[in-house]
Amino acid sequence: KAGVTQTPRYLIKTRGQQVTLSCSPISGHRSVSWYQQTPGQGLQFLFEYFSETQRNKGNFPGRFSGRQFSNSRSEMNVSTLELGDSALYLCASSFTGLTGANVLTFGAGSRLTVL
């Protein structure tokens, strides 16, 4: 069974540009969540999608957005990049039943550097 696949693994952008990151969940998983990890702030929750709907969102500015497609693949977009957006972006997938709380399987992450 293939794991959670994130692309690209590494990328370098300059301030003001935008970036799109992709996450392909484990087959059969319908929930995808996104996280930002930095040395200063640690892990922080960005948003969660289930069946193409954003179920909840963390405390990030509107420059951070995402979407989920009918095949459960998800993308997140960061517009007008700032130096502080340099981070490891992780996604996780889960099979979300009625309780909404299931084991998370993480991807390897996309490491974004903003110059």
Add this chain to the structure above:
Amino acid sequence: KNEVEQSPQNLTAQEGEFITINCSYSVGISALHWLQQHPGGGIVSLFMLSSGKKKHGRLIATINIQEKHSSLHITASHPRDSAVYICAVRSYGNQFYFGTGTSLTVIP
């Protein structure tokens, strides 16, 4: 104010020692996760708990919902256990909150 507090922040142990990492949280939760992160970034989910106790190999996780506290125990620690261990909770509002992590080094 951090919704999730972990202790200790850093821990060094000799191979074979029994290790305990603690996690306290302040919000109502539907689930608590223990995560392991090795250098290089990859995160592995070790346990998801909503009550009681779970065991997997040398790892044991417990949770006390009334006291809002969880512990991760590693029995007979091994150098390959060296990693950062992160406690995360899913609140009733479907937000995720993370502890700052416990960096564990096991010396042969």
